[in-house]
Amino acid sequence: MTKYLVTGAAGQLGQLVVDQLTTRVDKDDIIALVRKPEQADAFAAKGIATRMGDYTDSASLETALTGVDRVLLISSNDMTPGAREVHHGNVINAAKKAGVGFIAYTSLLNAKDNPMHLGNDHRATEDILANSGVAHTILRNGWYTENFGMGLAQALETGQHFGASGDGKYSTAARADYAEAAAVVLAGGHDGQILELAGDDAFTLTDLAKTISDASGKNVAYVDMPVEAFGEALKSAGVPEGFVMFMKDIDGNAAKGALFNDDKVLSALIGRPTTPYAETLQAMVAQS
Numbered sequence: 001m002t003k004y005l006v007t008g009a010a011g012q013l014g015q016l017v018v019d020q021l022t023t024r025v026d027k028d029d030i031i032a033l034v035r036k037p038e039q040a041d042a043f044a045a046k047g048i049a050t051r052m053g054d055y056t057d058s059a060s061l062e063t064a065l066t067g068v069d070r071v072l073l074i075s076s077n078d079m080t081p082g083a084r085e086v087h088h089g090n091v092i093n094a095a096k097k098a099g100v101g102f103i104a105y106t107s108l109l110n111a112k113d114n115p116m117h118l119g120n121d122h123r124a125t126e127d128i129l130a131n132s133g134v135a136h137t138i139l140r141n142g143w144y145t146e147n148f149g150m151g152l153a154q155a156l157e158t159g160q161h162f163g164a165s166g167d168g169k170y171s172t173a174a175r176a177d178y179a180e181a182a183a184v185v186l187a188g189g190h191d192g193q194i195l196e197l198a199g200d201d202a203f204t205l206t207d208l209a210k211t212i213s214d215a216s217g218k219n220v221a222y223v224d225m226p227v228e229a230f231g232e233a234l235k236s237a238g239v240p241e242g243f244v245m246f247m248k249d250i251d252g253n254a255a256k257g258a259l260f261n262d263d264k265v266l267s268a269l270i271g272r273p274t275t276p277y278a279e280t281l282q283a284m285v286a287q288s
């Protein structure tokens with residue numbers, strides 16, 4: 001009996017993956033890895049087993065991965081430079097020691113040469129996997145459409161969406177689309193692949209502002225700025241320094257196509273079109 005384990009299972013992507021996986025493999029063969037005991041309750045209510053493990057605690061990971069055949073390693077959300085490489089390396093080493101046969105890893109779109117700082121930890125993790133000797137598949141996930149929910153309240157209040165992406169296109173998909181792809185891959189049939197995963201439709205931030213306007217009935221305009229000026233605007237709006245750096249990196253590199261891809265591998269993998277970005281935005285506007 002093949003045993004499947006999903007790390008970061010209590011996170012937003014992880015929960016969706018586990019739900020999707022139950023439609024593809026026997027529920028009794030799924031294990032959700034969580035790091036806090038109280039996170040087990042929601043899975044228990046669904047009849048899903050949990051194990052405890054922390055990316056910073058190799059011993060806990062080795063115990064948790066014992067007897068597991070296939071692992072989905074969901075990338076850590078620790079923003080400290082270099083931390084994620086260490087976290088992911090700990091999981092991969094523990095998997096190797098525990099005799100895990102396959103690892104799928106959630107990387108970043110265009111990771112091989114993506115100039116975003118975020119790309120560094122993902123490239124390093126891909127290298128660790130390549131040298132691990134464990135069979136693996138790389139899920140190079142594009143941007144979640146839901147990420148644009150962060151600036152939505154401000155855009156609706158001021159009528160302006162600030163950014164530094166120029167005419168750069170974003171090929172986003174809903175988090176649920178990426179989760180379904182991860183479940184498909186974990187269930188089997190795509191081992192050894194590197195999958196660039198992105199939404200079917202791409203848009204500029206000008207398109208985004210128009211979509212928000214249409215969905216809300218309020219006039220929202222995209223205001224494009226040079227990267228440094230964008231950073232200063234964020235700082236003066238009280239955004240913490242670390243997040244300012246993050247936003248400058250994302251927006252500035254998206255301007256150069258870092259988050260664009262039109263291969264449509266994601267929709268082929270999940271067997272349906274990806275969720276249109278306008279649909280996700282409309283839902284977020286309705287909830288705001």
Ligand SMILES: NC(=O)c1ccc[n+]([C@@H]2O[C@H](COP(=O)([O-])OP(=O)(O)OC[C@H]3O[C@@H](n4cnc5c(N)ncnc54)[C@H](OP(=O)(O)O)[C@@H]3O)[C@@H](O)[C@H]2O)c1
Nearest residue numbers: 008010011012013014035054055056075076077142143144
């Ligand atoms: N492509 C994109 O647009 C995009 C956007 C945001 C994030 N991401 C990446 O994709 C990942 C999944 O996205 P998401 O939306 O599910 O993020 P999320 O909701 O923040 O979930 C991250 C998960 O990682 C777990 N985690 C963090 N540090 C850990 C540790 N030391 N040990 C064990 N587990 C740990 C968290 O555990 P707890 O539940 O215990 O906190 C959580 O379950 C993120 O972590 C990030 O690397 C991608």
